[in-house]
Amino acid sequence: MTASAVLPSRPVPSASLGRGVSDRLRKKASRHVKERIIEALLFSAAAFSVFVTVAIVYVLVKESWVFFETVPLSDFLFDTQWTPLFDDAHYGIMVLLSGTLTSSGVALLVAIPLGTVIAIYLSEFAGFKVREIAKPFLELLGGVPTIVYGYFALTFLTPLLQKIYPDLPGFNLLSAGLVMGIMIIPYVASLSEDAMRAVPMALREGSYAMGATRLQTALWVVTPAAISGIASAYILGISRAVGETMILAVAAGMQPNLTFNPTEPGATITSYIVQVALGDLPHGSIGYQTIFAAGLTLLLMTLAFNLLGYWLKKRFREVY
Amino acid sequence: MQIPTGTQPGVEGAVLKADVRELDFYYGAFHALKRVSMPIHDHMVTSLIGPSGCGKSTLLRCFNRMHDLYPGNRYAGGGIVLYPDDTNLLAPEVDPIEVRMRISMVFQKPNPFPKSIYENVAYSLRVRGMRNKNELDDRVESALKGAALWSEVSNRLKELGANLSGGQQQRLCIARALASDPEIILFDEPTSALDPIATASIEELIIELKEKVTILIVTHNMQQAARISDFTAYMYLGEMVEFGVTDQLFIKPQKKATEDYITGRFG
Amino acid sequence: MVNAADPNAIRAVRAIIARAKRWDLFFALLGILSLMVGVLTFSVLFLDMAIQGVPRLDLEFFTSFPSRRAANAGILSAWVGTVLVMLVTALAAVPLGVAAGVYLEEYAPKNWITDIIEINISNLAGIPSIVYGLLALGLFVYYFGFGQSILSAGLTLALLILPVIIVATREAIRAIPQSIHEGSYACGATTWQTVRDHILPYSSAGILTGVIIGMARAIGETAPIITIGALTFIAFLPTAPFSGEPPAGLFDWIFAPFTVMPIQMFNWTSRPEAAFTVNAAAAGFVLVFMTLAMNGLAIYVRYRLRKNIKW
Ligand SMILES: Nc1ncnc2c1ncn2[C@@H]1O[C@H](COP(=O)(O)OP(=O)(O)OP(=O)(O)O)[C@@H](O)[C@H]1O
Ligand SMILES: [Mg+2]
Numbered sequence: 048m049t050a051s052a053v054l055p056s057r058p059v060p061s062a063s064l065g066r067g068v069s070d071r072l073r074k075k076a077s078r079h080v081k082e083r084i085i086e087a088l089l090f091s092a093a094a095f096s097v098f099v100t101v102a103i104v105y106v107l108v109k110e111s112w113v114f115f116e117t118v119p120l121s122d123f124l125f126d127t128q129w130t131p132l133f134d135d136a137h138y139g140i141m142v143l144l145s146g147t148l149t150s151s152g153v154a155l156l157v158a159i160p161l162g163t164v165i166a167i168y169l170s171e172f173a174g175f176k177v178r179e180i181a182k183p184f185l186e187l188l189g190g191v192p193t194i195v196y197g198y199f200a201l202t203f204l205t206p207l208l209q210k211i212y213p214d215l216p217g218f219n220l221l222s223a224g225l226v227m228g229i230m231i232i233p234y235v236a237s238l239s240e241d242a243m244r245a246v247p248m249a250l251r252e253g254s255y256a257m258g259a260t261r262l263q264t265a266l267w268v269v270t271p272a273a274i275s276g277i278a279s280a281y282i283l284g285i286s287r288a289v290g291e292t293m294i295l296a297v298a299a300g301m302q303p304n305l306t307f308n309p310t311e312p313g314a315t316i317t318s319y320i321v322q323v324a325l326g327d328l329p330h331g332s333i334g335y336q337t338i339f340a341a342g343l344t345l346l347l348m349t350l351a352f353n354l355l356g357y358w359l360k361k362r363f364r365e366v367y
Numbered sequence: 368m369q370i371p372t373g374t375q376p377g378v379e380g381a382v383l384k385a386d387v388r389e390l391d392f393y394y395g396a397f398h399a400l401k402r403v404s405m406p407i408h409d410h411m412v413t414s415l416i417g418p419s420g421c422g423k424s425t426l427l428r429c430f431n432r433m434h435d436l437y438p439g440n441r442y443a444g445g446g447i448v449l450y451p452d453d454t455n456l457l458a459p460e461v462d463p464i465e466v467r468m469r470i471s472m473v474f475q476k477p478n479p480f481p482k483s484i485y486e487n488v489a490y491s492l493r494v495r496g497m498r499n500k501n502e503l504d505d506r507v508e509s510a511l512k513g514a515a516l517w518s519e520v521s522n523r524l525k526e527l528g529a530n531l532s533g534g535q536q537q538r539l540c541i542a543r544a545l546a547s548d549p550e551i552i553l554f555d556e557p558t559s560a561l562d563p564i565a566t567a568s569i570e571e572l573i574i575e576l577k578e579k580v581t582i583l584i585v586t587h588n589m590q591q592a593a594r595i596s597d598f599t600a601y602m603y604l605g606e607m608v609e610f611g612v613t614d615q616l617f618i619k620p621q622k623k624a625t626e627d628y629i630t631g632r633f634g
Numbered sequence: 635m636v637n638a639a640d641p642n643a644i645r646a647v648r649a650i651i652a653r654a655k656r657w658d659l660f661f662a663l664l665g666i667l668s669l670m671v672g673v674l675t676f677s678v679l680f681l682d683m684a685i686q687g688v689p690r691l692d693l694e695f696f697t698s699f700p701s702r703r704a705a706n707a708g709i710l711s712a713w714v715g716t717v718l719v720m721l722v723t724a725l726a727a728v729p730l731g732v733a734a735g736v737y738l739e740e741y742a743p744k745n746w747i748t749d750i751i752e753i754n755i756s757n758l759a760g761i762p763s764i765v766y767g768l769l770a771l772g773l774f775v776y777y778f779g780f781g782q783s784i785l786s787a788g789l790t791l792a793l794l795i796l797p798v799i800i801v802a803t804r805e806a807i808r809a810i811p812q813s814i815h816e817g818s819y820a821c822g823a824t825t826w827q828t829v830r831d832h833i834l835p836y837s838s839a840g841i842l843t844g845v846i847i848g849m850a851r852a853i854g855e856t857a858p859i860i861t862i863g864a865l866t867f868i869a870f871l872p873t874a875p876f877s878g879e880p881p882a883g884l885f886d887w888i889f890a891p892f893t894v895m896p897i898q899m900f901n902w903t904s905r906p907e908a909a910f911t912v913n914a915a916a917a918g919f920v921l922v923f924m925t926l927a928m929n930g931l932a933i934y935v936r937y938r939l940r941k942n943i944k945w
Contacts, residue, residue: 078824085826086741092733093742096800097754099793103765106772161668168665175438181669183933188672190847190929191679192854194896195918198903199679202911229675249478255436257491257543258468260654262661267490272481283760290762292857293896297903317764317857324767324861330776338861342768346761353760357753452644464651496650 107346110339117333123340129303129314131337132328138337140344142305146313150224150295151288153309157228158284162235163277169236170243171265182237189233197297200226205298212310218300221309227294235284242276243269275359282356286349292317316341381597382450384409384551384581385430389445390457392425392434399425401605402445406598407551409450412573412582414592414613417602418628423585426602427553430456430583431470432463449550468495471544472553476560477536479528479543484511484520487528487539491547506546513579514542515572534565541572545579552576554584558591570595589629593617601625680922687915695916699869700898704909709917711868712898715784716853718872718887719894722788723795723852728845731796732834735803735841740829759797766794767861775862782863784872785888790858795848802844806837839939843932850928854921856896867901868893895921 115123118138126139165185169178205222209215215222246269254264270277292315300312301322314322320338328335385407392400399422407413415423425434429447434440446455449469456466471491479487488507489497497503507524511517516538520531528539537557544552554573558566573582573595586592592599593613600610601624609616609625620626698708734755742748770790780786810833818828872890893901899921902914 082824082826086737089733089737089741092730093737093751093800095730096734096758096796097751099758099769099796100754102773103761103769106769107765110768110772161671164661164665164668165672168662168668172662172665183929184676185672186933187926187929188676190850190854190925191676192856192896192921192925194854194856194900194903195679195683195922198899198914198918199682201903202915203678203682229672232672247478249474249476250480252433252436252472253474253478253480253540253543254490256431256433256467256472256474257494257547258464258471258651259490259494260464260651260658262658263494263654265661267493268480286760286762290764292762292764293900296857297900317762320764320768321857321860324771324863339768339772342765346765349760349762349765350757353757356760357756462648462651464655465647468647468651494654495647496653 103346107339107343110336111343113331114333114336114340118340127305129305129319131334136333138340139305140316140341142303143314143316143319143341144344145305145307146220146295146299146303146315147289147317149307149309149313150220150227150291150299150315151285152307153221153224154227154231154288154291155281155285157225158231158235158288159281161228162232162280162284163239165232165236166239166243166277166280167265167270170240171261171269182240185233185237189230189237191230193230193291193293194297196226196230197223197294200294200298215310216300216312218298218312219310220295220299220313223294223298224309226298227288227291230291230294231284231287234287235280238280238283239273239277242273242280245276246272278359279356282352282359286352286356289348289352290317290345292321296321316345381411382409383407384411384450385456386448386450387426387429387445388448390426390429390442390447391444392422392429393441393443394425395439395441399605400429403602403605403607404445405600405607405610407581407583408598409581410577411597412577412584412595413598413600414596415583415585415600415602416587416589416592416628417608419587421602422605423602424555425605427472427555427583427585430551430553431467431472432456433472435463468547469549470551470553471547471549473537473540473544473555473557475556477533477540479531479536479539482528483525484528484531484539485524488542488546491543495547507542510542510546513545513576514538515568515575516542532565534561534568537561537565537569538572541569541576545576549580551581551583554582556585556587559587566591589617601628603628683915683919683922686912687917687919690912690916691919700867700893700901701869704907704913707902707910707913709895709898709920711871712893712895712917713920714871715868715892716894718784719787719791719859719892720849720853722785722888723791724845724849726789726792727795727799727848730792731799731845731848732803732841734796735800735807736829736833738800739804739807740825740833755797755800759801762857763794763855764857764861766790767858769793770858770862781889782865782891783889784892786862787859787864787892787894788888790862791852791855794855794858795852798848798851799841799844802847803837803841806840806844807833809840810836839935843936843939846928846932846935850925850932853928854896854925856900859894859897860900864893864897865891895924 123138123140125141126137127141128137128139129142130137169181173181200222201218204226205215205217205219208222250268250272251264254268259267295315296318299315299318301314301318302312303319304311304313306313320341323335323338383406387403387405387407390400390403391398403422403426415426417423428434429442434442442457446457448454449456454461456470480490482490485507488510489503492503492506497506508517511520516535519535528536531539537560541552541557558569561569570591573584576582584596596613598611599613599616601608601616603624609620609622611621616625617629620629695708696713697710698706699710700712701707738748738751742751767790770786770793774780774786774789775782780789814832814836815828818832823831868891872887872892895917899914899917902910902917905911
């Protein structure tokens with residue numbers, strides 16, 4: 048019999064209990080069976096999540112298989128064109144990857160500095176009231192549907208940027224990336240703040256007792272102590288940016304474009320999948336199967352980030 | 368104001384370093400210190416004793432304005448005058464940071480920063496704007512020597528402070544407090560988390576330290592108070608019951624309440 | 635270091651403190667400014683959409699199907715679709731998520747299987763939504779043959795918010811003090827009785843918060859639903875129960891083609907004509923309003939919870 052995570056106890060078999068009324072024993076036994084069934088049901092619910100992961104990997108690998116039977120992996124990795132729907136088809140994923148990386152880069156340039164400053168401010172500077180208002184507000188900001196952010200990037204921010212920089216095309220990675228950055232701020236800020244607040248007060252008191260100011264305490268004591276949590280907040284931000292779809296599909300245009308210049312339009316892995324799904328390619332055609340290969344690439348990227356975040360958490364578990 | 372000297376009979380040349388005067392302190396609505404008065408003598412060890420919850424830590428933390436860190440805490444009357452410059456530490460116009468630069472603190476549980484041993488000690492100097500590497504090196508070394516830790520850590524200064532043993536960590540925290548040459552160091556039960564051997568070494572250290580600084584220490588251990596302190600104050604329920612020269616207070620307390628407490632007859 | 639008797643030393647210390655405090659102030663302003671970037675963006679976004687879209691919001695907008703003529707177009711099929719999809723999502727995700735959360739908190743032994751489940755759940759939470767769309771496309775649409783239906787969409791979103799609900803359930807349960815468990819076991823209750831009579835009732839508000847937040851997220855999800863091939867132009871409603879061609883049943887609608895609010899908005903946003911942009915703004919306003927209302931509700935429930943519960 049194994050111990051539960053929370054409680055050391057679990058219904059103990061009644062063998063050692065009094066052998067009193069046989070009726071009571073029988074009731075105990077049936078109760079035991081019922082408990083077992085319920086536990087099995089609950090276990091299957093928890094185990095279902097593993098099934099989901101397996102299913103994701105299975106579907107993506109199986110459907111990508113069809114794709115990679117036709118297109119050699121080397122073409123996929125090293126070709127510099129992505130034109131699966133043309134007669135002269137090319138399948139160079141780096142074209143989509145460049146869009147993903149460029150827009151994510153812009154987004155992170157916004158989200159990481161702002162998110163970190165907000166986290167430090169809320170955790171070390173702001174009063175109780177400010178924090179009580181700001182935290183739910185950040186949650187709201189993170190809860191706005193991304194399609195709405197996409198609309199905002201396309202119909203508000205791009206025209207605004209065009210006033211400053213008239214050559215900016217109507218679809219561009221810059222505006223999408225900037226809005227995506229705003230969208231990611233809450234994730235970075237809120238998780239970093241959680242990590243900082245988990246730093247025990249004793250450490251802060253130690254610093255203040257030496258005559259440190261708030262900023263000195265925040266930067267020299269609290270941030271280093273919370274660094275692994277902050278790092279995993281950044282990684283979550285990165286993996287959000289890489290996986291974000293609708294803002295890019297709406298505001299960045301969907302032409303594949305091998306570029307790292309954010310003022311150009313471009314397709315990302317995600318927006319390409321949307322584009323194909325919106326079209327009328329038949330399931331099983333090589334053009335259609337590209338989206339699974341693209342999806343597999345995306346999955347591997349986010350998986351790598353997740354693992355990195357997990358490893359960071361384990362490796363640099365805070366020692367207070 | 369005159370600097371009063373030799374106010375305590377029986378102790379040659381005791382000079383006042385600080386004077387707590389009718390201090391009232393509130394945690395929100397809770398009246399934690401009630402018109403507390405006591406003197407602190409220069410280059411002496413003064414200990415605060417009393418049952419749990421009587422306000423020892425509260426009084427100690429007034430000295431470097433730690434209470435200012437939390438909303439709702441209130442100094443409600445009286446003050447703590449620091450000599451020789453005769454400033455009331457608790458006056459609103461006095462900057463708590465300046466106070467903390469003059470009066471440092473060592474806590475109950477060792478709380479080294481998640482930094483190297485060297486950086487832990489250098490911290491209080493960096494906070495004071497010191498950047499010169501040689502000067503830092505010198506000051507860190509002498510602080511570690513002052514805390515009787517140098518010989519144990521001189522070849523592992525780059526290691527994390529948290530890797531040290533509990534007693535070593537506490538001495539690291541003492542070095543940290545010592546590095547900036549404060550006028551007073553406050554100790555809040557510095558040995559309660561340590562084993563007897565580590566405790567003995569810290570006690571020895573505190574006695575040595577009074578060459579350099581004035582010491583105010585909270586302790587639960589009456590033998591400890593008797594061993595290391597020159598003066599002792601007994602507090603009860605937020606009030607100062609009795610203050611005196613340690614030997615006299617332990618041998619011949621003036622008040623019945625004090626006697627009950629130190630003889631263990633206290634409920 | 636501070637020689638109190640020496641006014642020069644005091645002055646030097648004060649200068650250092652003053653400089654450090656200027657940085658403090660500077661940073662505090664920077665923090666407020668950064669928060670303001672968020673507040674400002676959100677306000678501009680919301681106002682811009684409101685100014686464009688609100689004049690378009692009349693009863694007709696809610697009771698009309700999409701149309702080739704922007705002025706006649708409405709969101710009837712979209713909001714009905716959203717409601718139905720959300721219904722399927724909630725029915726699938728809530729029992730599954732709560733059960734998984736209860737298992738992990740109350741039953742799970744400390745072993746490698748539990749470890750794998752836990753790592754797996756946090757990993758699932760980090761997988762982009764569009765990947766769930768691809769999973770659903772392969773699994774629900776083609777393998778199970780559910781087609782591009784309300785059922786497929788609802789189940790997809792259910793998988794997507796499953797981690798949210800599991801995590802919320804676990805946190806709500808963890809907030810219950812150990813003494814309650816012990817009290818229940820001391821009365822001779824079995825694990826399941828403890829869960830049913832104590833754990834679930836006491837954690838229900840916390841779980842509810844998580845469910846609402848999860849649903850608010852699901853309502854705005856666009857990418858996975860586009861991926862399973864939801865149509866963007868639907869000028870009819872799913873058949874009501876028992877009203878389709880015989881043999882008509884209660885659940886015929888779950889296999890109906892559909893559209894949802896965010897997809898309708900996407901469709902209108904991608905049109906170049908200004909009149910459709912106005913429709914997009916109006917749909918976006920409704921959408922944001924719905925998510926804000928749900929998030930607001932969650933915040934309120936959590937607030938009440940914190941206020942009312944005293945262990
Ligand atoms: N932050 C606080 N808010 C409210 N009341 C407090 C706070 N800190 C302490 N108190 C109360 O003030 C009184 C004095 O507390 P203090 O910590 O000074 O006691 P102490 O003498 O140091 O006790 P101990 O020996 O247990 O450390 C106690 O009654 C305590 O409950
Ligand atoms: Mg205390």
